[in-house]
Each structure stands twice: as C-alpha cells, then as structure tokens.
Amino acid sequence: MSQCTAVILAAGKGTRMKSELPKVMHRMAGQPLIGHVLDKVQKLGIEEVLTIVGHGRELVAEYLAGQSTIIVQEEQLGTGHALMQAVPYLKDESTVLVLSGDQPLLSVETLRLLLDWHRNSGAAATVLSAIMANPFGYGRILKEKDLFKGIIEEKDADPKQKEIKEINTGTYCFQSSVLKAALQKITPQNVQGEYYLTDVFEILLAQGAKIETLCTEDSSEALGINNRVQLAEAEEILYDRIRKHWMMEGVTIVNPSSVFVDAQAVLAKDVILLPFTFIKGKTRIEEGAVIGPGTTIIDSHCGKGCQIENSVVREAIIGERAMVGPFAYLRPGTVLEKGVKIGDFVEIKNSVVGEGSKVPHLSYIGDSRLGKNVNIGAGTITCNYDGQNKYPTIIGDNCFVGSNTNFVAPVKIGAGSVIGAGSTITKDVPPKALAVERSQQKIIENWQKAKDK
Ligand code: UD1
Ligand code: CA
Secondary structure, three states: OOOEEEEEEEOOOOHHHOOOOOHHHOEEOOEEHHHHHHHHHHHOOOOEEEEEEEOEHHHHHHHHOOOOEEEEOOOOOOHHHHHHOOHHHOOOOOEEEEEEOOOOOOOHHHHHHHHHHHHHHOOOEEEEEEEOOOOOOOOEEEEEOOEEEEEEOHHHOOHHHHOOOEEEEEEEEEEHHHHHHHHOOOOOOOOOOOOOOOHHHHHHHHOOOOEEEEEOOOHHHHOOOOOHHHHHHHHHHHHHHHHHHHHHOOOEEOOHHHEEEOOOOEEOOOOEEOOOEEEEOOOEEOOOOEEOOOOEEEOOEEOOOOEEOOOEEEOOEEOOOOEEOOOEEEOOOOEEOOOOEEEEOEEEEOOEEOOOOEEEEOOEEEOEEEOOOOEEOOOOEEEOEOOOOEOOEEEOOOOEEOOOOEEEOOEEEOOOOEEOOOOEEOOOEOOOOEEOOOOOOOOOOOHHHHHHO
C-alpha cells in the first residue's frame, strides 16, 4: 500500500470567529479544534503529518510541536494556495489525505473508509461529501447522472445550485503526483479572488481523471466551524458522543445531559458520574469511583473507589477509596493517599495527605506533608505564606491536631504528637509530645452579680 501523508489546512484567519485567537486554537471539549483533527490522523496511524499555518502561527506551531511538520503560508490566499505550500514535501508515490483544521467531528472510521475507498477504486481523487439539511455556506457537489462534475462554492453558486444538499466536507484523498500537477494550474478567478482547492477537480475532470465521492452517513461529522454558533453546536454533538461512548464502556451517567466529559478524559468501568459534573482535560478516573453531583475535576487522577461530592479538583491525585467533599477545593499538587477523608470547606494545595488521614472540616492545608492516620481538627490552618515566601508544614504519622490550630510555617511536628485546640504553633514539636499554646483560662466567679451591684 502506498505511503500516506496527511495535510491539515489551518492557516486561515477565521474571520467569522471575530477573535484574536486563531480559529483552530478555539477549544472544544477541552482541546483546540486542531488537536481533535490531529488525534484522528494519529489514530489512523499516518506517520507523516504536515500542517499549514499562517494566522496566529506561533500559537498553533507551539501546540503542534513534535507532532507535525509545520509549513507557513505567509499570505492566506485560499485553500488551494494553502495546499500548494505542501507540494515540496509531497512524495510522488504517496496518497495525500487533505483535512481542514476546523472540522473536528470527523470520525476515525469515516476517514479510514475514505482512505480505503480511494485506494481500492484507484481514483486520482476522492471527495468526502455529506448530505446537509441546511447546506448554506458549504461548497456543493455538482453531479450529472451520479457522476461527479465539480464543486461550486456557496458564493459562486446560482440559485439552482444552492438547492443542492450534497456538500463538500473539505476532506479529500489524492494521488500525490496528480494533485501536484493540478495545483499548478488553479487561478483565483472567482467571487472571493482566492485560489480554491476545489478548482483542482475541474482540472482533473478535464484531463479525464477518475474522481470518486464518498458520502458520510452521519452529516454531523462534516460540520465545519466558521463561527461561535457552529462551535457551540459541534461541542454539544461531541459531548453527546463522548457520553454515549463511555456509557457503552460501562460508565453510569445519571442525567447525562448535565454531565460533560472532555475528549481526552479516560474513565474506567463502573465509574458513576452524578448530575452537574464536569470531567475536564486529561483526567483519568479509575474503577468504581463515584463523582458528583456538582463536581468539577480538571487534569487529575482519581483512584479506584474514591468518592468526590460537590467539589472542585484541579491537577490533583486522589488515592483509592478517598472521600472528598462536599465543598472541598483541591488545588494543583494535592496528593491524597489511600483512604484519606477530606470534608467540607477544606482547601488543599501542593500537599501530600498520608494514608488514612482526615481533614474533615473548615481547613486550609498548603505546602504541607501529613503522615499516615493524622487527624486534623476543624478550622486548622497552615500559615504557609509570610507575604513574600511560602514555607512547608510537616506533620508526622498518627498526630492528633486539636481544632482551630494555626501552624506557622516552616514547622515540623514529630510523629504521634498531640496539639491542643486553639494553639498557634510556631516552633517544632518533638515526637509523642503534647504542644499547647494558649493562655490559661480564667474563671471569675459571680461575675454577673458583681456587675449588677
Ligand atoms: C471550504 C471549501 C468548501 C467546503 C468547506 C467545508 C474551498 C474553496 N471551499 O470552504 O467547499 O464545503 O470548506 O468546511 O476549499 N485555510 C488555509 N489557508 C487559506 C484559506 C483557508 O489554511 O488561505 C484553511 C482554513 O484555516 C480552514 C480550511 O482551510 O481550516 C478551510 O478554509 P475555510 O475558509 O474555512 O473554507 P470554507 O469557506 O469553509
Ligand atoms: Ca470552513
């Protein structure tokens, strides 16, 4: 089988987005549009990927670093002009798969079908088409007696042609040498004054080349993102697909339409997602975990059987069977070991909480290391910041910390120690000690009567 090179067109301004951000860097289900397209290409096993960048090229190139060869289209003179930039990189014998960076919903299966169809038919070019109930804005496929006769852009189409529902998805396969020759011949003679990639077909037809079309069954795959309404529509379709995928893989989702799982998140079987829950970024959730309701997890790892309720978790590692929430906020660098319990109104940042330890209520734990089986009383605060620098608090195994304690960091508490409630601890405490820091309680008997006199 001939080698395949994928070319992703991603240089366009995306004028209709009305944005400073290049169109293909707009996010959908947690990933830039171009990332969705690249993922598909990688899943197809295509080794050589070329991406044409232009508008906002630094951002796009940085995102694609190491994953694609970057080719700059200095001026954006149209899709045909974009593809011309790739010509020096295309080997004569190869198959060229052309994709748009703004078409994130195409499936790997459809692309594989397109490649197979193209190779098996021996066509010079194959166009992926779709039937759209509302084809406005797309190029229309012109046919005579089922034979492909070209593509006409919306802006160049006459009223009769505008009625055609079969549209060009902007995804194609070409024999490399045929494509290269035809690209040399296209001109910008059209309403937009652009080099249309779609004009290649007219040239190929005139040469008597064989051109095939393959129509996708699911027209939503063809959705091109040109504005933010289309972005929102496509994202909704993708979230729906993702939910169905994970449910079929053994995840329970209660009230699915209120649960959002990003494209790069991974869920194990028997995970339960409760309503109003967001699983974002590259989060991974292990077997039997129960997440939600009302929970947001971002770029985190949630261990087997953990439970997280009404909480926000960002860049954290949650151990097996840990219990979190309601109303906890776990910030980057939080590591909860097995069986940890984090309760209501607790914030943790850049801290390790050892196996079986508990921070059940109203605490702030920052830049700390808690050993195993530590109990932190309600209202305990690590004072980690002096206005300039951050300092660590280290608490050994089996410590018991009374309520409303302040640890003024840096400070170290030896294993097995007890801290009296209400203490402000500024000095290290040795193991197995009792540390109390508060003034003695005074009792003044008959205080009320004395006042009344
Ligand atoms: C294009 C097709 C249209 C098809 C539609 C599918 C042409 C002339 N038209 O129209 O038939 O129905 O896609 O979505 O090809 N780009 C560049 N450099 C440029 C111009 C565009 O890299 O100079 C890139 C864009 O970044 C985008 C892709 O090419 O990713 C498509 O460009 P766009 O302007 O969105 O084309 P459409 O008008 O949607
Ligand atoms: Ca488009």
